[in-house]
Amino acid sequence: MDSTRSPEGARGGFAENVALYGRYISISIMSQMQYKLSFLLAVVSQLLVTSLGVLGIWVMFSRFGSLGGWGLHEVLVFYGLVNVAFAIADALATGFDRFGSEYIRQGGFDRLLLRPRSVSLQLLGHELALRRLGGFTQGLIVLTWGLGHLDVPFDPATLLFTLYIIGCAVCLFLAIFILQATLSFWTVESIELMNTMTYGGVEASQYPMSIYEPWFRHFFTFVVPLACVTYFPVLVLLGRDDPVGTSRWFQMLCPLAGPIFLMVSIQVFERLGVRYYTSTGS
Amino acid sequence: MSSTYFSAYVAVISARYRGLLQYRAAAFAGFVTQLFWGCIKIMIMFAFFAASDEPQPMSIVEVVSYIWLGQAMLGMLPWSIDKDIEAMIRSGDVSYELVRPLDLYTFWFCRTIALRTATTTLRAIPMVIFAMIGLPLVGAVDWALLPPADLITFLAFVISLGCALMLACAFTMLMHVVLVWTISGEGLNRFIPAIVNVFSGMIVPLPLFPDWMQGFLEWQPFRGLVDVPFRIYTGNIPLGSAAPDVALQLLWAAVFIWLGRRMLTGSMRRMVVQGG
Numbered sequence: 204m205d206s207t208r209s210p211e212g213a214r215g216g217f218a219e220n221v222a223l224y225g226r227y228i229s230i231s232i233m234s235q236m237q238y239k240l241s242f243l244l245a246v247v248s249q250l251l252v253t254s255l256g257v258l259g260i261w262v263m264f265s266r267f268g269s270l271g272g273w274g275l276h277e278v279l280v281f282y283g284l285v286n287v288a289f290a291i292a293d294a295l296a297t298g299f300d301r302f303g304s305e306y307i308r309q310g311g312f313d314r315l316l317l318r319p320r321s322v323s324l325q326l327l328g329h330e331l332a333l334r335r336l337g338g339f340t341q342g343l344i345v346l347t348w349g350l351g352h353l354d355v356p357f358d359p360a361t362l363l364f365t366l367y368i369i370g371c372a373v374c375l376f377l378a379i380f381i382l383q384a385t386l387s388f389w390t391v392e393s394i395e396l397m398n399t400m401t402y403g404g405v406e407a408s409q410y411p412m413s414i415y416e417p418w419f420r421h422f423f424t425f426v427v428p429l430a431c432v433t434y435f436p437v438l439v440l441l442g443r444d445d446p447v448g449t450s451r452w453f454q455m456l457c458p459l460a461g462p463i464f465l466m467v468s469i470q471v472f473e474r475l476g477v478r479y480y481t482s483t484g485s
Numbered sequence: 486m487s488s489t490y491f492s493a494y495v496a497v498i499s500a501r502y503r504g505l506l507q508y509r510a511a512a513f514a515g516f517v518t519q520l521f522w523g524c525i526k527i528m529i530m531f532a533f534f535a536a537s538d539e540p541q542p543m544s545i546v547e548v549v550s551y552i553w554l555g556q557a558m559l560g561m562l563p564w565s566i567d568k569d570i571e572a573m574i575r576s577g578d579v580s581y582e583l584v585r586p587l588d589l590y591t592f593w594f595c596r597t598i599a600l601r602t603a604t605t606t607l608r609a610i611p612m613v614i615f616a617m618i619g620l621p622l623v624g625a626v627d628w629a630l631l632p633p634a635d636l637i638t639f640l641a642f643v644i645s646l647g648c649a650l651m652l653a654c655a656f657t658m659l660m661h662v663v664l665v666w667t668i669s670g671e672g673l674n675r676f677i678p679a680i681v682n683v684f685s686g687m688i689v690p691l692p693l694f695p696d697w698m699q700g701f702l703e704w705q706p707f708r709g710l711v712d713v714p715f716r717i718y719t720g721n722i723p724l725g726s727a728a729p730d731v732a733l734q735l736l737w738a739a740v741f742i743w744l745g746r747r748m749l750t751g752s753m754r755r756m757v758v759q760g761g
Contacts, residue, residue, distance in 0.1 A: 245675075252679040259688040266541070266693045267533040395514035399521040407525050414532035419524070 220324055227328025235333050242333065249337025253286065257345060260409070271414045276352040277441055282409040283346025285433050288369050289405045290339035292376030298329025299380040303387030313482050322477065323469055326384070355440065364440060371461035372432035376401065378461070378468040379427065385468070388476040400427055408433040413446040420447070428464060431457035493587060497595040505603030512607035515560075519612060523556040527628055542692035546631065547719040551690050553630035554715045557612035560604035561649065562685060562710055563656040564678030566664070567593070567600050574664050583753065590746050593661060597654045634720050641727055645714040648734035652709045655741035656681075662748045686712035692721065706741070709734035 235242055260282065264275040293300070306312040306326075315325045346365075355361060383397040404427065412420050412434040423429040435454040438445050445454065527549055534545045543551075570593060573579045582589055616630035633639040660674050682688055684707040691702050691712045702708060713730045716722040722730060 248676045251676055255679045255683050256688075258683060262689045262694050263529075263533050265695050267537045269536045270529075271532045271536060395511065395518055399518050403518070403521050403525065406522070410529055410532075415525075415528045419528065 220321070223320065224324060224328055227325075228331045231328070231330045232333065235330075245334040246337040246340075249334060250341050251337075253338050253341040256409075257282065257341075270410070272446065273411050273414075276349045277443075278410060279345050279349030280353070280441065281411055281433065281437055283342045283344075283349055284365070284368060284437060285372065285405055285408045286342030287339055287346060288372030288432070289376055289401070290335045290337075290342055291369070292373045292380065293338070294332040294335035295327060295373075296377055296380035297332045298326035299377075299384040301329070302326065302384035307387050310482060312480065316477070322473060323381070353441065355442070361440065364436070368432065368436045368440070368458055371436075371458035373461075374465040375427075375429065375432045375461035376404075378465040379404070381465070381468040381472050385472045385476045388479050404429045411437075428457070428460040431460040494591060494595045497592060498599050501596050501599035502603045505599060506607065509607065512604070515604075515608050516611050519556040519559060519608060520615065523552055523612075523616070524628075526552045526556075531627075543690055543716075543721055547716075547721050548690060548693075549628060550630050550719045551686075551715045551721075553612065553616040554718060555687055555711060557609040557616070558605060558646075558711075559687075560608055561601050561653050562678075562681060562687065563601075563653045563660065564681055565600075566657060566660050566674060567596055570596065570661055571664060574661075579665070589753065590658070590749050594654055594658055594742075597657045597661075598650070601650060601653050601657065631719075633718050638717065638720060638724060641724055641731075642714055642718040645717050645727070645731050645734065648731055648738065649710050649714050652706070652734055652738040652741070655738045655745060656706075656710075658745040659741055659748075662745050662752065665749065665752045681707050681710070684708065685710040686715070690715075692716070704733070706737035709737055 257279075260278060261275070264270070264278070270278060298306075302312075306315070312322075315322050318325065350357075350361075379397070379400050383401070386397065404423065407415070407419075407423060408429050412423065412430045420430065424431060435445070435449060436458045438449075439451065439454050530545065530548050530552065534541070534548075573582065582592070585592065613630065616628075617632065620626075620629040633642060660677065663673060684691075684702070684705055686708065691708060692699075694702055709730075713722070713734055717724075717727050717730070
């Protein structure tokens, strides 16, 4: 009791925060399960919608055979991986995604600030969007399908490395959602621009980055390091050399840009954004 | 009598159109997003076309113009519905609509025309200017939207685009009517845009689909939304053989209008308005 009131304890210990997050999420899941049919329809329709995206890739390969030295199954690995990671991040980040409309415009953010817990934690706990299960499942099917048709050994090392890539990619997408939320301290409009980073980023990294123009590739490597959590590590997974000529060490370590980007974005959000925030008062 | 009716409908279109034109900041954000998307699509197409020397049913130059037109006319596709109509159906205020001395289907159809054209004008004009003039200026000549071959081609394109608009509105009306029938049409309305997206040719131009699918693709309704007008524009459909394709657009629009009317009348007959 006392520890939660002292300044150091104001944000709670690690274990306590994890427990609190678990509680938020279990409530969120329970509430989503109240409407089982509607939930099921949302998942199935998302599964079908995303599947039509694969149809486009298949059409192009059936017409052209290959893509700059890449085969269909390799592209499917890129596609599956980025979609799995994005579905997870999207499910986790609903609170940040709706931050501008629900928390800033309607003033709900004041309520979060009053509570003696980290704002980021509370926003993460806003909802675990289970309807993203559709996109997740579809991505996972495509990923295993692609890997199954390639000479990638199915062993613990492959599995661990895949999980490592997905984890880092989730961090990066979360970071983008958090930056988008930070932006809404200043403007609630033009959030659509950030969609180029999220949905646009997903669209772009469904294909190997080597096919794009250098300026585009550099943007997604050095500004928004999406290629670092998708393209480069997948090269290691597929056992392919980079047509652009990066080293294996770089390809293996660069996914860490994801977690780093996430830590920076949380700091930016909590320090810069929260300091700037003035309530609408309503 | 009929002329006052007509002017009432024109007033509905123009008032709604001007109302929707107010969302300029959103339109700018939309423009940048579509531009970004167009660049990704074009780079992917360049990479695919570089992989094969075989002659394709569509040249890369045609594909690039097709992509830019698609980015410009995105708002015309029937993948969203009128938010106000949706809210009316949900709240039951739809009963007020029945009191108006107007034909409900035509009234909503007019609102839909405004919905499909206002957002499109705001986004299409900057997009076309940028893709046609801006891109060559910055040196990206290969990436540019080319003007149509001649004036007649352009006129044929405009006619076909008008038909595409009718088709899009007729289909959007079907989505509205489905919502009147059953509120859970929501799930359906989420799935339909994806179908429209694929079979209109928005994701991949239809001629690039496998040859065995072409027979089906040529007859299905969504082709009239994107594939027909854009291929007339690029010259991929020669002027001489464009007429049957435009007729197909009109035929499907007529079918959808007939169906939508019937369904709307049917559901209005069954509708129970609760007092209070």
